[in-house]
Amino acid sequence: MTKPLVDQQLQSLDARSREIFRMIVESYLRDGEPLGSRNISRLLPQALSPATIRNVMSDLEHLGLVYAPHVSAGRMPTQAGLRFFVDAFMEIGDLADEERRSIEAQVKASGEGSSLEHMLTEASQMLSGMSRGAGLVLATKAEVPLKHIEFIQLEPTKALAVLVSQNGEVENRVLELPVGTTASQLHEASNFLNAHIRGRTLAEVKTEISRLKEETKAALDLLSQDLVERGLAVWAGAEGGLPARLIVRGRANLLENISAQTDLDLVRHLFDDLETKEGLLQLLGLAEDGEGVRIFIGSENKLFSLSGSSLVVAPYRDKDSRVIGALGVIGPTRLNYARIVPMVDYTAQMISRMLR
Incomplete structure (x- = not known):
């Protein structure tokens, strides 16, 4: 979502609507469940009746920011609502010193005296463990002697x-x-x-x-x-110099909370798509289009539209500052974006530093 659109949508919400919307999204990111008017009325600092809150929720639904998963339920954010929240409300924090030191130590340990393949595999495993999603690293074929x-x-x-x-x-x-x-x-x-x-x-x-x-x-x-x-x-490795290696670790993290067979099939379809050349090219293209971390939520990218997954991805570079690969985290749309964005960003920086 572009900044003018974000600003325009922000202006259409008063302070009360913004606060209720923020609470609905944060509850979803934390628990994955809809938030109802009665719970919101208990959490708000000012006294508002459930009926008043339902009116606000109805307005948010009309704007396409929230929806009710079933009758008489609370509200959950739509994909458009999540994107709006990420662009307008979310504060990207910095990594805790302990996490920063952990990433630095693991990348350095895996890179010293080892192959690039080993370092990237360890980075993918590390991102999976820290995010509870699937860690992904895309490595292009380096022009080595x-x-x-x-x-x-x-x-x-x-x-x-x-x-x-x-x-x-x-x-x-x-x-x-x-x-x-x-x-x-x-x-x-x-x-x-x-x-x-x-x-x-x-x-x-x-x-x-x-x-x-x-x-x-x-x-x-x-x-x-x-x-x-x-x-x-x-x-x-492939015709036309296509990317050569895709390393994914932690696929089970995406599958462990999925009970419906349909959802399971969609996530499996995502991994099948990722392993095609077209999927790899799309991933690298996503990373190359921006200087830093990029966030893709659900259908914003056709690679993830069927599975409803989100991707946080950043490029890493060689000693000549050329983008030679990408790394990131794939997870459900309720990823903890505020924590994962700086994690992916710092890991990409560390990989780039090891390649200089």
Whole structure:
């Protein structure tokens, strides 16, 4: 919601309406239950009758900010109401010193002497534990210098490509082979790539192989040449340089309080969508669009529209300040946004600091 719209909606509410709306939302974020007029009348500092409060609630409902889940129930915020609350009322606090020290210690411990994959996995696990939601980290394929590649035949039409970068990361991918590929051709393709990849990034290797195309044709037969190109594609991870890794920890946190099969299926559908390339691109796009933390509530993003989940996401950057990934928390719409936003923000800052 843009600031002009927020200001316009704020002006349409008097002080009493704002206070009652705030109480309804805070009760929902805390308990997940509707708040009725009698409970509100007991909580308000000024004396208001339940009938007066019901009139205010009716006005809030007319504005699309609250709704009654069933007849004679209290009110709960709509997704639009939650967004309005987050933009207009919520005060984002700072992390407690203890939480800040805990994040710093865990990120540093997981990053020292370990692979980037390990550090990101630990960050995802940490966010899940601290938020009681699902911790999510999206890692794009970094342009690191390569060191070695080897093809190991598993079946007549399948091989394992073992790829090693100079920073010590090892990646194994199963590769489809053309019919008739021999072990000697696999060895020949490995030797050719290893003669040209050392110290070069993937982009540099592709440029070099292209330059040496005539030499490649002379040095290798057609099958081996095809393997060289397949090997480069495997390292890239996906066509067009799509993001390469999605790490999600704490999925059970999203499922443990869900009793209805329909809701369970929707959350499972969300995770299926996340693991598609399109879903990964959407996530990275969400993070890249803003400098800091961004909040998406329910249907505000089509990736989450079916599951009704919320996402708090922030980008992390490399030493050149380029966005190379995103991390965040997925949870129900009643996430404790005021606590989770600074948590995600500080974790992203710490990951960026470790990558400099």
